[in-house]
Amino acid sequence: MDTPILIDLPDKVVSDRVLLRPYKSGDGQALFEAVDESREHILPWMPWGPGHQSASDSENLVRTWRARWELREDLAMGMWDRATGLYLGGTGLHRIDWNVRSFEIGYWIRSSQQGKGYVTAAVRMLSRLAFDSLMANRVFIRCAAPNVRSAAVAQRSGFVFEGCLRNSIRDANGELHDAQVYSLIPSEWAALRDQAPAR
Numbered sequence: 001m002d003t004p005i006l007i008d009l010p011d012k013v014v015s016d017r018v019l020l021r022p023y024k025s026g027d028g029q030a031l032f033e034a035v036d037e038s039r040e041h042i043l044p045w046m047p048w049g050p051g052h053q054s055a056s057d058s059e060n061l062v063r064t065w066r067a068r069w070e071l072r073e074d075l076a077m078g079m080w081d082r083a084t085g086l087y088l089g090g091t092g093l094h095r096i097d098w099n100v101r102s103f104e105i106g107y108w109i110r111s112s113q114q115g116k117g118y119v120t121a122a123v124r125m126l127s128r129l130a131f132d133s134l135m136a137n138r139v140f141i142r143c144a145a146p147n148v149r150s151a152a153v154a155q156r157s158g159f160v161f162e163g164c165l166r167n168s169i170r171d172a173n174g175e176l177h178d179a180q181v182y183s184l185i186p187s188e189w190a191a192l193r194d195q196a197p198a199r
């Protein structure tokens with residue numbers, strides 16, 4: 001296996017409407033504005049949410065995410081509207097096991113841009129990146145059982161329900177939840193690959 005740092009990664013992934021790219025210095029302001037408008041809906045499920053008290057906190061995070069991208073430890077990406085340049089939210093490939101070639105897709109979207117299919121498009125783009133470029137053997141999505149919007153993204157994207165990890169997620173209020181796990185393996189991706197492209 002290549003040392004992970006030698007694995008080549010694209011600078012960006014694009015669909016008709018969405019651009020995904022690793023974070024870079026200067027993205028902190030856009031990230032902060034998106035988090036700030038979305039606290040109510042993201043905070044229960046995103047443990048890093050309360051860390052964004054100022055644009056400088058967000059800038060600190062984007063530079064950390066970028067460093068981890070370069071090391072291939074974690075592949076956090078920003079999601080951008082190609083037409084307007086608006087920062088839409090965050091996604092990426094996380095909990096990477098380069099030996100198994102297993103990746104978790106994570107996502108959140110700013111409040112004003114929910115319900116437009118951007119996240120579903122991002123999941124499709126990342127599945128393509130993982131399976132077709134990074135030779136994934138497993139791509140999974142994990143969400144707290146009450147987070148029905150998140151589960152809907154996994155289901156809409158063709159991920160297969162795999163099981164329930166009992167008492168494995170604590171929300172921002174400290175309450176424990178079961179996690180639902182959805183995944184794809186290469187044979188399933190092969191069947192999905194040629195369906196309608198991500199928009």
Ligand SMILES: CC(C)(COP(=O)(O)OP(=O)(O)OC[C@H]1O[C@@H](n2cnc3c(N)ncnc32)[C@H](O)[C@@H]1OP(=O)(O)O)[C@@H](O)C(=O)NCCC(=O)NCCS
Binds near residue numbers: 144
């Ligand atoms: C979970 C979360 C990312 C889902 O966002 P979302 O906006 O519902 O997801 P999408 O962008 O894929 O949009 C899907 C919706 O857009 C609609 N839609 C419109 N155009 C669409 C298109 N071209 N393609 C697909 N869906 C489209 C779908 O019908 C669906 O609507 P519905 O909610 O009425 O069923 C969002 O609720 C969120 O950020 N939550 C907080 C953070 C979080 O929980 N993250 C996940 C942790 S596991």
